Amino acid sequence: MKFRAVLFSVLATSAAVAAGCGGSSSSSSSPATASPAADTSPAAGGGGAAPATLNVAYDQDLTTGDPAMTGSPGDMNLLINVFDPLVQRDNAGKLQPSLATSWKLVKPTTWEFKLRSDVKFSDGEPFDAAAVKYSIERIIKNDKSPIQEIRSVKSVRVVDPTTVDMVTTSPDPLIPDKLALFAGMMVPPKYIEQHGESYFANHPVGTGPYTVSSWKRGSSFDLQANPDYWGTKPQVKAVDVRFITDSTTRVSSLLNHEVDLATAVPPTAAKQVQNTSGLALDASVGLRIYYVNISAKSGPLANPAVRQALSYATDTQALISKIMLSYATPIAGPLATTNFGHDAPIKPYTYDLAKAKALLAKAGFPKGFTVEFDTQPDIYQTLAQAVSQMWAQVGVKTKIKVLSPTGFDDKYSNGELPGAWNNGYTMWQGDPTTLIDTFFHSDRPREKYTTPALTKQIDSLQSDTDATSRQQTMFSVLGDLHENAPWLYLFQAKDLYGRSSDIKWTVPNMQLLRFNSVTG
């Protein structure tokens, strides 16, 4: 019986891999069974000494060792062990000092950062203001860098070895936020100039808690503890990261005790990990939100009452429990629960078919209408199908088209997707302004819903450096995006990690795998 049960769950996992849960950053966790409180607290674990080598099954391949040449959060999750950002975000999403000890706005267009003076790159080169200037200018002067968010920085001025000024073209309150990863990762100027960019991308050197001992492309990434690390000293001396993109295989390697830690455990495999002796499951709040765009420039979806009706007609709780197996949190707007603005006075739409029907009738569609619904494979397709069945209850029919991920991406980027479509968004910045700007500012190709007032407010969010008035504006924007419902806000997926119960670590809410948080 047990054999059958396990076989079934392995096959169910593989079916889930084939049918849904694609990608990596989209797992979640059951509040009933896993540890929902793991959101901000260290997970429980064995009390023994830290393992000599930590074996990790990671769900993506590391594409580059150069933090300036990647836009993928999947790369950052590992590179955080080799590099340090200027500013870091704690598990609650708050900005904290890292290589910079403090920062302040000295002029509307100038951010001043004070730096640590006791930091060296792992090759011995000192970290100082010149290294900051080099690291930032390396990105803004390179059109090929996929990092776009700090293009507002005009120049970086070295004031003294531990002080640096970032001068922006216009006021940018989000500079510290934007330096918490990607652009904020500090690189060694002399090393790069001596060995060249390509060598650096393959042999990365940073100020982080670990150094790279070996990197086999597509296979493994091995790290050694950096004995001179300035921050929390690593207790695990060696980390062996294996790239296992197939989730069934990844979970199997954990069940076979080949690895101590596996990332992106699919919800369908969660029970199996929990029920295996010697293993534990950790759930963190996650950064990825899922939504359905339901706004359009013309047709029924241009009417806010229709969009509200669709929001009332969608049972997001059912999606969370049936598709995400409860490993997800409801959301009321285009932001994650750790983001700036998360305390705005808005609540998720309740499931209310009567209200939905009344709104449709009021909008002139008592019998519903037909709408095109574009999606892409995996979890998105599953969600699109479930949502369209819910809409059918109020007479709204859908024509679902499943595009290839690249085909979807092209139309999505150019704002060419028709009517309804669904997608996900990883909120790594901690502030939803960039996302809101991308989709609801009148200047953007993807904009399907905006008003002059909203556009003005978004402009203000991008330049207002006063915290109080900025929060008011954010609340007002979120209120608008809730009431006019350009998106159907589905949920925020939790991230699931499987681990050996012998290890103890801080479950990362921001997806960053900080191996120096692992203890025995």
Added chain:
Amino acid sequence: MPTLLMAVARRLMTMIVALFGATIIIFLILHLTGDPTTALLPDTATPSQIAAFRHANGFDRPIFVQYVEFLSHMVRGDFGQSLRYQSPALQVVLDRLPATAELMGISVLLTLLVSMPLAIFVAVRDNTAARALLRVTTVLGQGVPGFVLAILMIFVFSVQLHWLPSSGNRQFPQDLIMPSIVLASFTIPQVTRVLQTSLSEVLRSDYVRTARAKGLPPRSVYGKHALRNALIPFLTLLGVQVGVLLGGSVVTETIFGWPGIGQLMVQAISNRDYPVVQAGVAVVVVAFLVVNTLVDITYPWLDPRLRRAS
């Protein structure tokens, strides 16, 4: 010997034409579905940032111009810089070649070890039970998809029995066992069937009957007279099956986390790393043609008539 040189020269010509054809097809398919900008830049890039990035990478030039440039570099063995790996694309692909070659080599060996005895057994016995055995093998081999077999094997041999590592290539030779069996499962059924059919045909021919009538021992009849003549269609098919193996390696390498070309291609396509996809296709086409050239070269050795013909 001149025959051999001619054959190789002819093959080389074919190879150049095939390579040219394959690259133009893959170039067009890749570029007609859009450029990699949207895959490389974050969602939040503004239209002007997208335009600047496109220009910096040359994606905004006419497709014809891009193709001519690609071709002029390709003939010099330069496939450009990988858009993701910050290394020359060809280097990225060649780094993965040994892993794929190792897996395929073992799979071919496994195919031979299973197919030849099985085909000989069925052809020689030629009874209902033997044919049933063949049918079961063929139906199972062709009917069970590679990824299902892979997952079942991982479940049984890694998760349940803890005998074998579930993935990776770090524990030689245990790590090779499951991926090579899965990969060989793509080729064994077809290869066995062809060899068995061709062997059965030969066994019914007059010269075999004569050999038997002369009282030659079975080993000599089967080994020297029958098998050698049945090998030509078998080897031809084996050459073609290298293509099947290369295709199968995409699934097998992805499931088993095997760092070969198949896995790289899947990632490169989803990352829209065009230079790597193009270099990968070129390397695969060349590998396929080289193997088939080697197969061609063995024909005259197997059949003296082909040597005399020229």
